[in-house]
Amino acid sequence: MEDKLNASATYLVDVTVKPGNLIVVEIDSDGAVSIDDCAELSRYIEANLDRETEDYELEVGSAGLTSPFRVLRQYVKNIGNEVELLLKSGVKQTGVLKAAGETGIVLCVEKQVKPEGAKRKIKINEEQSFTFDEIKHAKYMLKFK
Secondary structure (H helix, E strand, O other): OOHHHOOOOOEEEEEEEEOOOEEEEEEOOOOOOOHHHHHHHHHHHHOOOOOOOOOOOEEEEEEEOOOOOOOOOHHHHHEEEEEEEEEOOHHHOEEEEEEEOOOOEEEEEEEEOOOOOOOOOEEEEEEEEEEEOOOOEEEEEEOOO
């Protein structure tokens, strides 16, 4: 099973056990997560748990398109995409994700500035770095054209 998940670039995002023994497993992929991926993981988990010992309910699903990122690999997957950050300070920031590493990210933010002596503001792109400690959550910016 692990080989198949690795071959399709599927990875674990989150596992939560809720009251009533509801086990919620969230996966993502470098491409797309299929229903078959979820069903296969569900069968694998069920084959390794014993309902005779303890009853449970199992939900396996993919990370939603607008769900906050939970693991570094989701940030890496979205390099080049527009993302929205909510910082722990309460400030929202949007921009194109330029880089992601072990300690944080780099976001390219479009700003309006007024050059000295100019009559009008101009748009510039500025790279800003944020540590993961500063970020409350980050998510993909869904745009409709």
